[in-house]
Structure formats: structure tokens, C-alpha cells
Amino acid sequence: xxxxxxxxxxxxxxxxxxxxxxxxxxxxxxxxxxxxxxxxxxxxxxxxxxxxxxxxxxxxxxxxxxxxxxxxxxxxxxxxxxxxxxxxxxxxxxxxxxxxxxxxxxxxxxxxxxxxxxxxxxxxxxxxxxxxxxxxxxxxxxxxxxxxxxxxxxxxxxxxxxxxxxxxxxxxxxxxxxxxxxxxxxxxxxxxxxxxxxxxxxxxxxxxxxxxxxxxxxxxxxxxxxxxxxxxxxxxxxxxxxxxxxxxxxxxxxxxxxxxxxxxxxxxxxxxxxxxxxxxxxxxxxxxxxxxxxxxxxxxx
Numbered sequence: 001x002x003x004x005x006x007x008x009x010x011x012x013x014x015x016x017x018x019x020x021x022x023x024x025x026x027x028x029x030x031x032x033x034x035x036x037x038x039x040x041x042x043x044x045x046x047x048x049x050x051x052x053x054x055x056x057x058x059x060x061x062x063x064x065x066x067x068x069x070x071x072x073x074x075x076x077x078x079x080x081x082x083x084x085x086x087x088x089x090x091x092x093x094x095x096x097x098x099x100x101x102x103x104x105x106x107x108x109x110x111x112x113x114x115x116x117x118x119x120x121x122x123x124x125x126x127x128x129x130x131x132x133x134x135x136x137x138x139x140x141x142x143x144x145x146x147x148x149x150x151x152x153x154x155x156x157x158x159x160x161x162x163x164x165x166x167x168x169x170x171x172x173x174x175x176x177x178x179x180x181x182x183x184x185x186x187x188x189x190x191x192x193x194x195x196x197x198x199x200x201x202x203x204x205x206x207x208x209x210x211x212x213x214x215x216x217x218x219x220x221x222x223x224x225x226x227x228x229x230x231x232x233x234x235x236x237x238x239x240x241x242x243x244x245x246x247x248x249x250x251x252x253x254x255x256x257x258x259x260x261x262x263x264x265x266x267x268x269x270x271x272x273x274x275x276x277x278x279x280x281x282x283x284x285x286x287x288x289x290x291x292x293x294x295x296x297x298x299x300x301x
Contacts, residue, residue, distance in 0.1 A: 008081060008090035014254075015080035019223035020044035022258065026265040033269045044223065048216050056212030060119055068114035069210065069217035075107030076224040083231040084239070086249030088158045095155040097145055100232065104187065105138055107225060111196065114218070115206030126205020129276050130196045133186055136283040141183045143290035147176035148236055150297040157235045164238035171301050175293030177236055182286045184233055184264060186279065188226045191268035193279050201273075230260035 024041035031038025040046075058066060081091045082100045089096060108130060115127025149155045151170055152163035164173065186193035197205045207218050234256035239249070274282070 004090050007087065010250075011080050011083075011085050011090055012077070014085055015077065015224045015227050016220075018254070019220070019227045020048060022227060022261050023223045025258065026261050029262055029265050030269055033266070044219075048220055051211075051216035051219065052213050054212040056214050058214075059209045060117055062117040064113045065117035065209075066214075068110050068117065069214040069221075071110030071113065072107050073217045073221040073224075075103050075110060076221040076228065079103040079107065079228045080224060080231075082157070083228050084158050084161055084235050085231055086251075086253035087246045092156065092158055097149065097155050097157045097160065100157065100228075101138070101142055101145060104141075104225070104228070105134065107221065108134055111206050111218075114210070118206065118209040120209050122202040122204070123206050123208045125202050126196050126198070126208075129198075130206065132276055132280060133193070133196065133283075136280050136287065137183055137186045140179055140283055140287045140290045141187070143287065143294050144176040144180040144183065144236075147172055147290070147293045147297045150294065157232070158239075161235040161237075161239035164236070165240050170297070172293045172296035175289060175296060179286050179290035179293060180233060180236060182283075182289075184229050184260070185267055186283065187229050188264055189222060190264055192271040192274045194268075195273060195276050195279060198273065226261060226264075227257060230257040230264075233260050 021041060021044070023044040024039070027043065028038045028041050060066075079100055082089050082096045082103065084092075112127045112130050112134075115123040115125075115130065118124070148160045148164070151173055152160045152167075154160060154163070189196060195201075197207065202208075207215060210218060231253070234253065237256070240252075
């Protein structure tokens, strides 16, 4: 019981307290790649505190408009409780990987509700883009996950992580991992797939009419979501080194997350934003790749 509580507190602290630091590090990396000095790595903390100190102006009396920030934030926090962060997740159970995908989708639906309830054409455009992305991105992630689950014989993320480390990589897992890596870019709302917010086109999309603590909840939730996605990808890579103590896992996991987030940021820097139709065609191809990986796993490869 105490171990579960300790794991829950660790996951919560890691996701909530370190996610702004990761955002600051990747922002600094982006600036360096642009040959700029860039802000301090602590700037995201200052930004969140500044937003929390501002008035929360509600432009719509709609209950969904008020609830959307908490839907997005609680979905991200709940997802953090299900992903291994160097050891078994605090809410670990046989199908936690599947529930994690549901929670990530639930959090994204909160973004859709925010846009549709704002009564702003830019926000509605962002919401419609989010819906279209969900329809092509989430099936790719699900197919990639089921490929790993089929090869490891379990829907549990910890079992998958330890199984990959012990059994090694099969061709189907390589294909599925590439598909999952492609999905992370859109799930993280990073270029070239940050078309839901697209500041230069629809000035923030679904978040346009939010301010104060509500906007802070959206910003913080996205930082947490990126850490969760990076942790998920780290789990799919395998729990290495095999048989390492929990202390070693605790030390290595932050580095794995940083590696994934830096890779995502480099891809974002090197690519321009695509149109929604281009994004959908791209993820249709990624879906075919993920499906090929799943079929390969079913046939034992």
C-alpha cells in the first residue's frame, strides 16, 4: 500500500513539477538551433505563475466552456498515474495501456469542447481540426500499442516494457515503434502538426477565449501530456537495463524522457507547419504502417 502511494506521489510530482522544466529545456534547444539565446529554462514556471495571477475572464456562460480546462488537466494527470516512470505505474493493472490511450483521447476531447463552446470562429476552427486529427492519429497509436501487446502477450505497459527488454525487438515491433514515434509529434501539438493552435493562422484556436488560471490549466496540461507521451514511448522502447534496481530506473527515466522530447523538438524546428489535409494524408500512411506492424505481429514476426 505504501509503495503504491509513494509511486503515485512520485508520478504526480514528476509530471506536474518537472514538465515545465522539460518545456524550458526544449524551448532553449529550439532557440539554440535558431542561433538565438532564448529564455531561461525556468521561464515556463514564470509563465504559469503569471497566468495564475491574472483574472479568469469567462466569455461564455456555457458549462462546458468552464469545465473544459479541468477536463483536459485531469485527463493528463490521470494518464500520468498509468504510465511507468522507471518502475510500475501506481495504477498498474492488466489493461492500463489501453486505458492510457482512452485518457489521452479524453483529454483531447476537452480541447474540442473548449473550442466548440467559445463562440469564436477561430476557436471553432481549431476544434474542428482537433476532431479531424483525432480520427486519424488515435487509431495509429492504438494499432502500434496492440502490436506490442500482441507480441508480449499483455495489455499492461510494465509487462510490455520488461518483455521488450528481455525478448528483444522483432520486425513487427520496429514497425510499430516507428508508427508510435510519428504519432508523438501530433499528440504533442508540435510542428509540423501544431495545426490545432496555429498561432499565426487561428491565433491559438480553442484556447483563444481563455485567460488566467483556465489558460494556465491548458498550458500545464499540454506540458504534462508531453511528458506522459515521452514516458509511454520510453516504455515501448523497453525497460533497460534488464533487471536493474528501481533506483537505476528512477535515474534513467528522466534522461529517456528528455531524449524523446529533444527529438520531438528537433523535428519541430526542421519542419514547417502542414495543412490539415496534408496531416491527414500523412497519418493515413502512418496508419497503414501501424496496421502492417500489427498484422506482422499476428503472424508471429
